[in-house]
Amino acid sequence: xxxxxxTLVGLGDVKVAESLLFFGGxxxxxxxxxxxxxxAVMIGIIAVTAAAMGLGMVEYDGxxxxxxxxxxxxxxxxxxGALNIGMISVIFAFLFVDLFDTSxxxxxxxxxxxxxxxxxxxxxxxxxxxxxxxxxxxxxxxxTSTTTSYIESTAGIxxxxxxxxxxxVVAALFMACLLLSPIASIIPAYATAPALLYVAVLxxxxxxxxxxxxxxxxxxxxxxxxxxPLTFSIANGIALGFVTYAILKALxxxxxxxxxxxxxxAVVFIxxxxxxxxx
Numbered sequence: 001x002x003x004x005x006x007t008l009v010g011l012g013d014v015k016v017a018e019s020l021l022f023f024g025g026x027x028x029x030x031x032x033x034x035x036x037x038x039x040a041v042m043i044g045i046i047a048v049t050a051a052a053m054g055l056g057m058v059e060y061d062g063x064x065x066x067x068x069x070x071x072x073x074x075x076x077x078x079x080x081g082a083l084n085i086g087m088i089s090v091i092f093a094f095l096f097v098d099l100f101d102t103s104x105x106x107x108x109x110x111x112x113x114x115x116x117x118x119x120x121x122x123x124x125x126x127x128x129x130x131x132x133x134x135x136x137x138x139x140x141x142x143x144t145s146t147t148t149s150y151i152e153s154t155a156g157i158x159x160x161x162x163x164x165x166x167x168x169v170v171a172a173l174f175m176a177c178l179l180l181s182p183i184a185s186i187i188p189a190y191a192t193a194p195a196l197l198y199v200a201v202l203x204x205x206x207x208x209x210x211x212x213x214x215x216x217x218x219x220x221x222x223x224x225x226x227x228x229p230l231t232f233s234i235a236n237g238i239a240l241g242f243v244t245y246a247i248l249k250a251l252x253x254x255x256x257x258x259x260x261x262x263x264x265x266a267v268v269f270i271x272x273x274x275x276x277x278x279x
Contacts, residue, residue: 017052017057018190021048021190021191022190022194024051025045025048025190025191025193025195026194026198028043028048028194029041029043029194029198030201032044033198038160040159041159044195044198045187045192045194045195048188048191048194049186049188052190053186057188058186059186061182061185061186062183063180063182063183064179065182066179067178067179074141074142074143076143077141096235096269096272097233097235098136098148098235099129100234100238101148102132104234104237104238105148105149105151105153106122106125106129107122108151108154108206109151109153109154109157110122111209112203112206114162132149135147135148151203151234152196152199154199154202154203155195155198155199207221215248216248219244219248220241220242220245223240224237224244227240227241239272239273240269242265242266243266246263247266
């Protein structure tokens with residue numbers, strides 16, 4: 001996809017090697033997944049990277065190197081500045097984004113892994129959110145970008161990673177990447193993009209659970225699904241879904257489907273859009 005001034009996005013040149021490698025990687029991952037071959041995503045990424053190297057499209061720049069120093073960013077926190085009254089709207093904006101991005105990711109990943117209970121709720125959600133919040137604060141103290149749960153985890157879940165051991169192994173691999181960043185950096189974006197599109201396929205399967213015969217259930221779900229990519233934010237998609245759900249249920253006379261928490265969250269989101277986003 002490329003930028004298009006008339007339609008925002010448009011189709012790029014599908015004949016270039018990058019596009020062909022991307023498409024080849026995507027169909028390879030899907031085919032391997034259908035055949036129940038373990039590591040289908042990794043095989044696809046490695047295959048595309050190897051093909052790109054063979055075509056001279058990427059350069060090998062070493063195998064390992066020392067990680068960069070954390071000194072410039074470690075604990076460089078301006079707490080006094082954060083307490084400034086003008087920062088309140090910024091803090092709340094980040095709170096909403098992180099909270100609902102994480103909540104949406106956790107529910108989506110858990111649904112894919114069959115970890116939700118019979119009521120569609122995630123058991124011990126509080127512990128999961130606590131773990132995510134600790135990671136977020138730790139990342140901020142280290143000076144990194146926000147460390148949080150990512151929807152790409154569904155690729156690992158689909159491959160069978162559903163226990164705490166999976167998280168431990170992933171953590172160990174991330175630690176190894178501190179030293180192996182040169183070898184990891186040769187993987188081009190068009191080699192990992194097929195994996196992301198495959199994740200989109202996995203997540204789209206959840207749409208079958210929507211009650212399509214009930215427009216008061218279907219419409220908010222569609223608004224949520226569409227607004228996430230169009231606003232480039234999971235949080236905004238969820239927010240608009242909540243607002244649509246609450247208003248639609250109220251206007252349809254389906255008051256019994258609403259509970260105080262849904263109404264409160266919808267009102268808070270409306271206030272956020274009016275005041276925080278305007279600011």
